[in-house]
Structures are given as structure tokens and as C-alpha cells.
Amino acid sequence: MRGFTLWFTGMSGAGKTTLSRMVEETLLERGMRVEVLDGDVIRNNLSQGLGFSKKDRDINIRRIGFVCHLLTRNDVVAIAAAISPYREIRSENRNLIKSYVEIFCKCPLDVLKERDPKGLYKKVEKGEIKQFTGIDDPYEEPLDAEIILETDKETVEQSFNKIIRTLELMNYIPPSGIEDEYTEEEEEKIKERLRSLGYI
């Protein structure tokens, strides 16, 4: 199985981490080698010390992109879940990695504020956080994402299924096969086998 990068982009609270973990578990079950590079985890490790200026954000996303590139060329599935607000850097990563699937977790700001799983939007309102993507820093929506998830309208399961179905269609992951019906030929062979064993 060849490697590829699954790049989740979207504003804070849009569902990137949740969905990326679900996809990770499913791909692991199917025997694939997978690593998740979550934006928050990367900032605490690979990008410790970087701030939220445009320059620092660009460095952070380029670093994640470079690691994804290394993993992908070694046939590991790299899953990046980072806000990655700027088109230009996402595009740079796309060109570097090649086997690249962008997933846009789209969700209106008012829904994100309501969800606010980390309490960040509240802190922004109180003025405790500055340069917050989508509020006082830009988020440039993708123009060429392979998968768009409307996480305010879809259930988590619907979004997840959309990702898996698309990856199967693009031949990046093997189909689970579970939904397929038997062919008549297969059914007949099984009947013959069970008959010969005296089960039926």
C-alpha cells in the first residue's frame, strides 16, 4: 500500500482532530501504517516556541508538510490536522508531497463559537487571545480541496464515511468489502462446499 497525505484544514473547532483520529483508527484496522500530525501536538513538540504571526504560522505548516512528505514517500499515511489558514503554504505542501488529499472541514463561525470545545472563542471575546484565525486573522478557504465536509450539517459519521468512501474511490485505501453482496458464483461455490461437508 502506497503512502499519501491526508491534510485536514479548517478553523478551530471544525472537527479536524475528531475526524482525523477516526480515520487513523480505521486505516490502522485495515493494516496501513499511519501517523497523525495534530496541530496542537506539533506546536508542543516540533514547533515549540513558534508564535501566531503569519511568518511563524507559515514555518509551522511547512514543517508539518515536510514531515508528511517524508512519511508519504516511505509509504506511511500521514494525517495532518492543523488549521493551516493560508492557501499559499497549503499549495506548497501539495506540490511537495504530490500524493496529497485535502479535506476542508467547513463550519460557520457562529456554530464554531457555540461549540467552542477548548473555550478559545470565549477567550478571544474576552480579549485574552489575539491573532485568532477567523476572527482577527484570516482563514483562506481552499479552492481545490478533494473533500469538503460541512460539519455543521453532517453528523460525524456522515463526514467520516465521506472521507473513507472518497479514499477508496481514489484507490488510496483498500475497500472494506463488507457492503458487497456475494456474486452468484461465490454463493454457489460456498453452497457446494457446505453441501460436500454435509452441512446442508
Add this chain to the structure above:
Amino acid sequence: MGKLLILGLDCAEPELVFNKWINDLPNIRSLVKNGVFGPLHSTLPPITVPAWTAMMTSQDPGMLGFYGFRNRKSYDYEDLFFANAKYVKAKTLWNHLSRNRLRSLVFGVPQTYPPRPLNGTLVCSFLTPSKDVQYTFPDEVKVELDRVADGNYIIDVEDFRTDEKDELLEAIYVMTERRFKAFRYFYQKDSYDFAIMVEMGIDRIHHGFWRYFDKGHRLYEPGNKYENVIHDYYVYLDQEIGRTIENLPSDTSVMIVSDHGAKTMVGAICINEWLQREGYLALKEPPKKRERFKTSMVDWSKTKAWGEGGYYSRIFMNVQGREPKGVIPQDQYETARDELKARLEAIEDESGKCIHTKAFKPEEVYRETNGIAPDLIVYLGNLDWRSAGSVGVGSVYLYENDTGPDDANHAENGIFIWRSGGNHPGGPHPYSIYDIAPTVLKYFDIDIPSEMIGTPIR
């Protein structure tokens, strides 16, 4: 973290292993001495499908939605499906282990065809339609299997309900030898956290040769040529087990399990003959000779119930508004079912003695009843008798199986042995088939999902 190896012996009988022959089985005896052991209570019914899948998922047949090899897909009379891997929606042990980045070798576990990807290697079981299909994951393992199994890996013996006993015996030995050889090859070739192999030989030899060794069998003849065949095969299996575990790293835990046991088959109750006699089933025309029962023979306007055969019986009722030509009014369904259950449980043998049949209502014995469950699940004579589907027999009783010679029926307890290196209570203790999956997950320090119904064995 240590590794875990499970050797599955389909149909291994606790009485034979733990009591009768334990001193002739040095490798098993050593595991028993250094671990926990006891009878392993099987699924209801104790049948290969669904038992192995229940063991690998810790879900009962009702939760899994299949109650045997064949199951109803709809309430139409002929709409049956074969419960294969495609119908297994529950997560198996290797799904959980793969998800936690642990590698598995899964070898011959029933209900794994068609093969699905996992973190590791999978060889499907005897339910593979033929060797022409892809039955391994990854694909290339298929070719290697033949190479390491003396040129021809054997999925299962061709036919175990046969009178050609010498050929059957040889076929069982050849299959087992090649399968153990292949399993050891793959196990040693790569590094696996978890490995399981299921060998079908004991099941085949029990069904084929039980009458020759069990003094309680109606047809047992002292001093017959095959008297020691089953004993010798257990001894041979013990040697194969010894070869498999002799060089394992010290941190490898070993478990031996079976999905059900075996017992003498007294005979078969022709369930559809009995249903006709009791006024539940009417055929369009009386069969002129013994025939396999088909639903196309039935006069549905006069039929309240029909049965499917096997080691246990499934009874289906013909209910108005449910079956296409149903006759039992829905508001009388429960009364009719209670009455049928009572009559089944009162079935007598030819001498007029009650055989102690048990009839179970699925919703009373399973946590859920997914799919279409039979209306009654019946252990004829508490599994001393099997169920024959044939009609035109001229009797309710048969003393030879109608699908070929078969001497043994399935018994409710299999075996469990676990050498884990921990502190153990003195054995033997009774265990449940549903305990295996949570025990394995706990061994690997993985959270046990709430849908698992068993308890980890300590």
C-alpha cells in the same frame, strides 16, 4: 509487552483432554500444570459458526445477527444467506489489535472469508469456497502457503461424512501436518504480537470416528480397527503443539481453546416428520422416498411451522403478515410458540422415554436479536440427538445421519487452557467463550469495549 499465541482446536472435548487422556498429552499437561484451565462454555448453539466469531468478538449470536451457517435474510421461505465474514459487523480481536498498532497472524479462524485487511497476515478458514479464490491477506501469502505446506496447503478435508475411513484418516493427518507446518513458518518468519491458529482436524475426526472409541455409542464394537484413532490423533496434535511452542520467547503467553465439545450422537430426530405428525407441517404431496426437505414442497395454507436440520434444530413459524403465506394470527403467535416449545420438550424416543429436549426463545437467551432469528432454537435430547431435515423417511427417528455418516454431536463445553505466567487459582474453573476476547485485550492493556459481554480472565 509480551506476545500471545492461541491454538484453537475446533471441537476439542474437555473430558478427553483434562481427564481421560491428560497423561498422554505431555505438552498440554505442562500448559495445564502451569496455567489456568477448565471447560469453556460455548455459544447457544454450540456450533462453529457462530461460536468462533463470538469468541473473537465477545458478542452473542443474537448480537452478531447469525444463528448458524444458514440464516434467514428475509421472511420469504427460501431467502437464506451463509454467514460469512461479510456479515460480521462486530469488531474482531484483530480489528482492535490492528487499531492499537499490534500485529496479528490469523490462521484458519472460521468466518474470515473473504479476507479483509488487517495489520498482519490472515489465512481464511475452511469456509473458503475453494482454493481458486483469494483467501489470504496479503494476496501473495496464498502462493507461499502452498510452497511451505509440502506443495499443497489444505483448507479442509474434502468430505468427513464418508464410509472411506482409511482415506479420511489419512486426509485429516495430512491436512493437520501441513497446516501446522505452514502456521509455524509464517509465525517464525515475521514478528507478531498476537497469533491464532484454528485446526479443524479434531472436529473432523470426532464426527468420522466417534463410534469406534466411545463405549457408550450404539454402534461401538470392542477391539475394532479404529478404536484408538481419536486418542492417537490427540497425541499427535499434542506433539504438533509441542513443536509450535517449544522455541517461543519466554514472554509469550499460550492459550488453547476450543469452540465446543463433542458427545455421542444417539440418533437423529426427523424434525419435519415430527412436525407433520403433530399437525404443524403439511406437504403438497407425500414424498415417495426419502428426500431432503425443501420449502417448495410445503403446503403453506396448512402449515404452522417447519424446521431446518443440523446439530441443533431451528424452528420457523408461519405467521400471518410476516411470512408470505402465514397462517398463525399475530395475536396467537406467543401462545402457539409456547405450545410448540412444550411439545418439542416432551419429545420421546422410540421406547416412549422423554429425551429432555430444550427449546429456547432467542429473545430470552440473547442480549439482542439482530437479523432474523429462528422462532425456536432446539437442542433435541439436549444435543444427544441431531436434527435431520429429511422427509419421506417414514419415521421420526433415524439412527444414521441423513447427510452422510456422522457419529458425534456437538457438546456445550469446549476447552480453555492459559499459561500466562501470572498467579493463578487452582483449576479447573468454568469459563465462558465470551471471556476470551476481553482477556486478550486486557493482556495487551487495551480498553475493553462496552459491547463485549465477557469478563477478562485473571
